[in-house]
Amino acid sequence: MPPMISTDYIEVAVTLPVNQTFVYGIPDALRVDACPGMRVLVPLGRRRVTGYILAEKKESGPYKTKDVLDLLDDYPLFPESDIAFFKWVAGYYIYPIGDTIKAALPAGLDCMDVSCAFVTVKGAQALEAGGLPHEEAGVLGLAAAKAGISLKSLSRRDPAGAAILRRLEKKDLVRISAVLKKETAGIKTEKFISLPKKTPSRQIRMSVKRHKILSIVREAGEISLTSLKRHVPTAPNLIKPLAQAGWLNVVSRRVFRDPLGEPVTPNTPPELTDEQAVVVKEIQTRADVFSPCLLVGVTGSGKTEVYMRLVADAVEKGRGAIVLVPEIALISQTERRFRARFGDKIAVIHSMLSQGERLDQWRKISLGKVNIVIGARSAIFAPIRKIGIIIVDEEHDYSYKQESGLRHNARDLAVVRAKMHNCPVVLGSATPSVQSCRNVVSEKFFKLELTRRVNNQTLPEITLVDMKKYQGSWGTDSIITPELGRGIRSCLEKGNQALIFLNRRGFSTFPVCASCGKTLGCPHCDVTMTLHKGEDHYKCHLCGHTLTSDIRCPDCGTGKIRNLGFGTEKIESMLKTLFPDARVARMDQDSTAGKGSTLSILRQIRNRTVDIIVGTQMLAKGHDFPAITLVGVICADLSLSLPDFRASERTFQLLAQVAGRAGRGEEPGRVIMQTFNPDHFTIKAARNQDYLEFFNHETPFRKALMYPPFSRMIQLKISGKNADKTRDHARLAADRLEQLNTREPKAQILGPIEAAIRKISSRYRWQILIKCVSSVNISRMVSAMVRDPAIQKVKSVSVVIDVDPYSLL
DNA sequence: AGCACGCCGACT
DNA sequence: GTCGGCGTGCTC
Ligand SMILES: [Zn+2]
Ligand SMILES: [Zn+2]
Numbered sequence: 001m002p003p004m005i006s007t008d009y010i011e012v013a014v015t016l017p018v019n020q021t022f023v024y025g026i027p028d029a030l031r032v033d034a035c036p037g038m039r040v041l042v043p044l045g046r047r048r049v050t051g052y053i054l055a056e057k058k059e060s061g062p063y064k065t066k067d068v069l070d071l072l073d074d075y076p077l078f079p080e081s082d083i084a085f086f087k088w089v090a091g092y093y094i095y096p097i098g099d100t101i102k103a104a105l106p107a108g109l110d111c112m113d114v115s116c117a118f119v120t121v122k123g124a125q126a127l128e129a130g131g132l133p134h135e136e137a138g139v140l141g142l143a144a145a146k147a148g149i150s151l152k153s154l155s156r157r158d159p160a161g162a163a164i165l166r167r168l169e170k171k172d173l174v175r176i177s178a179v180l181k182k183e184t185a186g187i188k189t190e191k192f193i194s195l196p197k198k199t200p201s202r203q204i205r206m207s208v209k210r211h212k213i214l215s216i217v218r219e220a221g222e223i224s225l226t227s228l229k230r231h232v233p234t235a236p237n238l239i240k241p242l243a244q245a246g247w248l249n250v251v252s253r254r255v256f257r258d259p260l261g262e263p264v265t266p267n268t269p270p271e272l273t274d275e276q277a278v279v280v281k282e283i284q285t286r287a288d289v290f291s292p293c294l295l296v297g298v299t300g301s302g303k304t305e306v307y308m309r310l311v312a313d314a315v316e317k318g319r320g321a322i323v324l325v326p327e328i329a330l331i332s333q334t335e336r337r338f339r340a341r342f343g344d345k346i347a348v349i350h351s352m353l354s355q356g357e358r359l360d361q362w363r364k365i366s367l368g369k370v371n372i373v374i375g376a377r378s379a380i381f382a383p384i385r386k387i388g389i390i391i392v393d394e395e396h397d398y399s400y401k402q403e404s405g406l407r408h409n410a411r412d413l414a415v416v417r418a419k420m421h422n423c424p425v426v427l428g429s430a431t432p433s434v435q436s437c438r439n440v441v442s443e444k445f446f447k448l449e450l451t452r453r454v455n456n457q458t459l460p461e462i463t464l465v466d467m468k469k470y471q472g473s474w475g476t477d478s479i480i481t482p483e484l485g486r487g488i489r490s491c492l493e494k495g496n497q498a499l500i501f502l503n504r505r506g507f508s509t510f511p512v513c514a515s516c517g518k519t520l521g522c523p524h525c526d527v528t529m530t531l532h533k534g535e536d537h538y539k540c541h542l543c544g545h546t547l548t549s550d551i552r553c554p555d556c557g558t559g560k561i562r563n564l565g566f567g568t569e570k571i572e573s574m575l576k577t578l579f580p581d582a583r584v585a586r587m588d589q590d591s592t593a594g595k596g597s598t599l600s601i602l603r604q605i606r607n608r609t610v611d612i613i614v615g616t617q618m619l620a621k622g623h624d625f626p627a628i629t630l631v632g633v634i635c636a637d638l639s640l641s642l643p644d645f646r647a648s649e650r651t652f653q654l655l656a657q658v659a660g661r662a663g664r665g666e667e668p669g670r671v672i673m674q675t676f677n678p679d680h681f682t683i684k685a686a687r688n689q690d691y692l693e694f695f696n697h698e699t700p701f702r703k704a705l706m707y708p709p710f711s712r713m714i715q716l717k718i719s720g721k722n723a724d725k726t727r728d729h730a731r732l733a734a735d736r737l738e739q740l741n742t743r744e745p746k747a748q749i750l751g752p753i754e755a756a757i758r759k760i761s762s763r764y765r766w767q768i769l770i771k772c773v774s775s776v777n778i779s780r781m782v783s784a785m786v787r788d789p790a791i792q793k794v795k796s797v798s799v800v801i802d803v804d805p806y807s808l809l
Numbered sequence: 810a811g812c813a814c815g816c817c818g819a820c821t
Numbered sequence: 822g823t824c825g826g827c828g829t830g831c832t833c
Contacts, residue, residue, distance in 0.1 A: 017810060018832075044811095046812070115812090166825085795828085
């Protein structure tokens with residue numbers, strides 16, 4: 001157990017966007033159980049909020065302190081040693097410390113006061129009598145129906161809601177009071193039943209059911225109520241009188257929810273290849289020092305086995321391990337293999353888990369029951385005490401970057417955390433990021449390689465098809481070229497599966513008015529709508545707004561819409577026409593929206609009940625499809641022309657990844673990539689599956705324009721509902737930055753510019769880009785800028801800081 | 810963030 | 822005259 005608080009005061013970080021911590025007094029009754037890493041309920045202003053104990057304090061400082069109201073944990077959620085890490089993260093990402101900790105912890109652990117309106121007796125009478133103004137009756141009815149309504153949810157419904165409520169309060173029809181909103185994730189307890197040591201003297205009537213229960217309990221020794229219910233469904237009612245008469249002992253105990261089914265028995269590791277053994281050895285010799293390693297291994301070269309050896313080795317030495325994997329729907333192949341190897345010694349943090357299940361995985365770690373964790377980006381915050389190794393699989397993957405809230409990059413944080421724990425960190429990939437390659441060149445990382453595939457599979461053969469040849473062709477040839485068509489046919493004739501990739505969903509992606517020529521745009525966003533035939537409407541992919549499929553042009557009022565442009569849904573229907581005997585399935589965000597649909601599509605692929613599978617990048621990651629021998633890429637350059645310095649890298653990674661889906665089984669694979677730019681270095685490098693070729697071509701561009709990894713970059717995203725106010729605020733922010741840009745080496749401030757997508761969900765968007773070779777200077781000036789009251793006080797415009805942005809769009 | 814305070818326009 | 826709008830500032 002960690003050291004308890006021994007002082008009269010504690011330092012607390014509250015979950016609010018404030019850049020400071022607060023000092024509270026701690027009553028003796030709470031102090032005996034309190035320690036850093038626990039949550040407390042504290043008064044702040046005139047409400048109660050959740051805070052995290054950071055440290056003990058001998059003095060209150062210059063403030064008049066308030067007392068902690070309650071201790072919300074009986075065991076710390078994170079070790080005291082992690083606080084330094086959280087502070088580092090908060091500083092680096094320029095994000096409030098309390099919010100940083102909240103983002104790091106499992107969700108649903110926040111309690112706070114929420115203002116709620118309750119209908120008074122007078123209000124109920126008034127509602128029944130009628131005669132109230134329409135809107136007042138509406139709000140009152142809502143509050144009555146829900147037995148109290150929070151002010152926040154009301155003003156979300158209707159911006160005028162708060163004003164109406166105040167009127168009602170004045171008339172004494174509602175009462176507004178603070179209600180403590182409890183955490184939504186909790187610890188699960190279960191009842192366990194056993195026989196008492198001595199048979200009770202008190203006799204009760206013994207029915208058949210009661211006898212049965214007693215005999216089951218006698219046999220089991222101790223049994224949970226849940227398993228007892230499986231034998232006797234009415235057990236909960238039956239045990240009560242038995243327990244009261246002393247015939248049974250019933251205790252409530254905390255349990256961990258097990259989301260992954262029955263625990264697996266650990267399997268035995270296979271023999272390592274010579275190459276694998278060398279890599280493992282190299283990293284093991286650096287076991288007790290911070291040593292970042294880039295492990296480049298072609299698909300199928302056995303990286304996962306190397307990871308598992310390193311993790312097992314760290315555990316043997318009494319230390320823990322963190323394994324990061326890309327975020328995908330369902331559990332990935334890598335996660336499954338780790339679980340098979342380490343059984344119940346490993347915690348799994350995955351987006352498919354419920355809040356409570358995630359909390360339990362976290363608690364298992366913080367209680368020291370397990371000291372290995374595998375999971376997507378949030379697992380980098382897992383409360384492992386003495387980390388012996390950190391693994392980042394597919395380190396180039398974009399899902400390591402969180403694109404909302406605390407915009408961290410888990411891959412970068414892995415390196416930081418490894419440094420704090422003096423341990424190796426292994427970044428593995430077949431196609432490493434430009435950033436990591438650069439770190440090898442600059443000798444920040446050392447590089448290890450796995451060049452041979454374990455079972456001697458051959459790498460897929462990749463051919464390019466120039467789509468320019470078929471521009472204006474008849475029928476479907478311009479989209480599914482004859483080369484790709486022939487490829488699919490021969491793949492199907494051999495009884496294999498084909499995967500067709502297009503990173504754009506929907507049926508028609510470019511609806512245009514036949515009479516005035518205007519595109520059909522979203523009324524809330526600055527993008528065109530997409531026709532979804534299955535759902536029979538036009539949909540905006542940014543805000544979700546829909547328009548009926550039979551709509552006339554809203555601009556001229558009469559024109560019919562011509563549905564140009566194509567997405568996965570259209571490719572699916574074209575393939576069904578071209579190959580009427582083939583079974584075609586589609587996997588994208590639309591086809592996997594329903595619960596269980598992802599699983600059912602994956603099962604179809606695995607059981608070979610589909611022949612052609614069309615999909616978006618969802619198909620590119622994490623799942624193994626052994627029967628796929630052909631991968632067709634409809635348009636390799638879709639993401640190439642985006643106005644973003646990482647467009648090439650993203651395209652290269654995506655193409656390399658999809659290509660890797662071909663030939664995972666016995667038969668060699670084939671990849672056909674259709675492109676308008678067959679001579680572009682990105683496409684060529686993807687065809688050659690050569691990350692170094694890509695790196696060598698991309699590096700000069702980045703260097704010339706001072707883009708990462710040759711500089712640090714921070715992007716400010718300024719948005720608001722009012723176009724003029726947003727623009728003015730963006731200009732103000734840029735002015736402040738210019739004023740703060742005094743230290744050498746100076747930063748380069750670009751903008752403000754209007755974002756490429758000028759409006760999303762009725763919010764106008766502006767951007768400022770800051771580049772600087774000095775990490776310290778760029779961080780200092782941006783922190784100072786956001787702390788400026790002139791910037792902070794304007795609440796109708798939001799300023800979001802994206803440190804090391806992945807995409808600038 | 811949320812909540813109160815305070816200062817100005819358009820209503821009784 | 823006040824009711825209620827929002828801009829400003831503070832929370833240990
Ligand atoms: Zn028109
Ligand atoms: Zn929209």
